[in-house]
Amino acid sequence: MTTRLRPSNKRCLVIGGSGFLGRHLVEKLLDRGYSVSVFDICQNDELPSVTFHQGDLCDKQALLSALKDVSLVFHCASPAPASDNRELFERVNIQGTSTVIQACKEAGVQKMVLTSSASVVFEGKDIKNGKESLPYAKKPIDYYTQTKIMQEKLVLEACDRESGFLTVAIRPHGIFGPRDPQLVPILVDTACRGKMKFIIGDGTNLVDFTFVENVVHGHVLAAERLKADSSVCGKAYHITNDEPIRFWDFMSEILVGLGYPAPRYHLPYLFVYGLALLLWMLALLLRPLISFKPTFTPMRVALAGTHHYYSCDRAKDDMGYTPVVSLKEGIKRTVESYPHLRRGA
Numbered sequence: 089m090t091t092r093l094r095p096s097n098k099r100c101l102v103i104g105g106s107g108f109l110g111r112h113l114v115e116k117l118l119d120r121g122y123s124v125s126v127f128d129i130c131q132n133d134e135l136p137s138v139t140f141h142q143g144d145l146c147d148k149q150a151l152l153s154a155l156k157d158v159s160l161v162f163h164c165a166s167p168a169p170a171s172d173n174r175e176l177f178e179r180v181n182i183q184g185t186s187t188v189i190q191a192c193k194e195a196g197v198q199k200m201v202l203t204s205s206a207s208v209v210f211e212g213k214d215i216k217n218g219k220e221s222l223p224y225a226k227k228p229i230d231y232y233t234q235t236k237i238m239q240e241k242l243v244l245e246a247c248d249r250e251s252g253f254l255t256v257a258i259r260p261h262g263i264f265g266p267r268d269p270q271l272v273p274i275l276v277d278t279a280c281r282g283k284m285k286f287i288i289g290d291g292t293n294l295v296d297f298t299f300v301e302n303v304v305h306g307h308v309l310a311a312e313r314l315k316a317d318s319s320v321c322g323k324a325y326h327i328t329n330d331e332p333i334r335f336w337d338f339m340s341e342i343l344v345g346l347g348y349p350a351p352r353y354h355l356p357y358l359f360v361y362g363l364a365l366l367l368w369m370l371a372l373l374l375r376p377l378i379s380f381k382p383t384f385t386p387m388r389v390a391l392a393g394t395h396h397y398y399s400c401d402r403a404k405d406d407m408g409y410t411p412v413v414s415l416k417e418g419i420k421r422t423v424e425s426y427p428h429l430r431r432g433a
């Protein structure tokens with residue numbers, strides 16, 4: 089039986105509620121008796137009890153009309169990292185988030201939960217059991233992450249107990265699960281093109297992959313613990329499955345589950361990284377003439393070949409977080425949810 093910690097008269101808005109994480113969050117909030125509205129630039133299948141507001145989060149007027157009578161806002165909208173569009177990241181994640189904060193304050197919103205990312209401290213070098221006390225990356229791995237850092241700072245600095253506007257940031261890592269448009273589809277696409285034969289490095293690097301329902305659970309707990317007298321205010325929290333796994337074992341389990349062979353041949357990390365760097369520079373130089381997007385970007389090679397896993401002790405201590413779905417179960421549910429991506433389907 090689910091315990092309902094909050095009365096159902098709580099009205100919340102999920103910005104980015106049509107996206108992968110946002111949609112799972114909306115479903116959980118409804119299940120917990122919240123009254124939910126969604127604000128997103130795009131709409132997917134309607135949910136009967138959800139009010140949908142279509143708009144760009146950079147548009148304050150559009151936000152204000154969606155924020156009427158809302159006391160809690162979840163901000164989980166962002167351009168996809170793969171869009172690789174610096175201007176768009178800056179406009180949406182930095183200027184847009186400032187606009188969201190201003191609109192929330194004007195509309196009298198009391199609480200805001202931001203979906204940040206654990207990668208805000210990652211510089212492409214090993215992180216083992218990283219805590220929230222690690223400094224922000226001075227050289228973030230890409231523009232997307234650079235703007236996620238700025239976004240998190242803006243939201244946490246806006247936390248103001250005096251005026252009654254409370255904020256918290258959730259830092260998930262490697263979100264996966266049913267309906268994810270990125271991780272599994274990229275992986276399967278790479279396998280279909282015969283490029284998933286190689287393991288970068290010795291294959292022992294540990295990484296956090298987090299099942300989407302655990303990320304949702306972290307968001308809901310944060311919102312419910314966010315009060316003027318709580319230690320949660322103005323802080324960032326890692327939310328993971330708390331079961332770091334070898335990057336290549338995770339990839340292999342998904343691939344094998346979908347009927348593709350697991351990668352087998354090892355390539356030295358520095359060799360692949362150097363090659364990826366060269367290709368990336370070539371793509372940049374040739375951009376005015378031809379446009380090609382290499383599969384092996386330096387950022388992806390760093391993600392695939394280094395340790396990067398994080399401690400969620402702070403979330404455990406401050407908000408009683410524990411993952412609700414194990415990695416094994418999460419992988420099983422994910423694989424089962426992609427029958428159309430099975431080999432030969």
Ligand SMILES: NC(=O)C1=CN([C@@H]2O[C@H](COP(=O)(O)OP(=O)(O)OC[C@H]3O[C@@H](n4cnc5c(N)ncnc54)[C@H](OP(=O)(O)O)[C@@H]3O)[C@@H](O)[C@H]2O)C=CC1
Pocket residue numbers: 103104105106107108109110127128129130143144145146163164165166167168180184203204205206236259260261262263264269
């Ligand atoms: N997926 C992951 O592994 C991780 C994700 N995160 C963070 O979690 C959050 C959710 O990610 P995820 O669910 O994967 O992403 P999605 O792309 O699936 O969802 C984001 C949603 O926001 C919408 N959106 C984008 N720009 C705007 C805008 N200007 N105004 C209104 N809505 C907009 C998107 O629309 P459209 O699709 O049309 O762009 C989409 O519906 C993001 O903040 C991301 O940075 C953090 C760590 C890991």
Ligand SMILES: CC(C)=CCC[C@@H](C)[C@H]1CC[C@H]2C3=C(CC[C@]12C)[C@@]1(C)CCC(=O)C[C@@H]1CC3
Pocket residue numbers: 261262263270271272274275278283284286288295296297383384388389391392
């Ligand atoms: C843990 C974490 C931050 C995951 C984020 C998701 C994506 C960045 C990954 C999803 C599929 C991954 C993938 C690769 C890199 C990282 C991802 C894009 C490779 C390109 C790495 C090099 C290869 O050999 C192929 C991989 C395909 C899948």
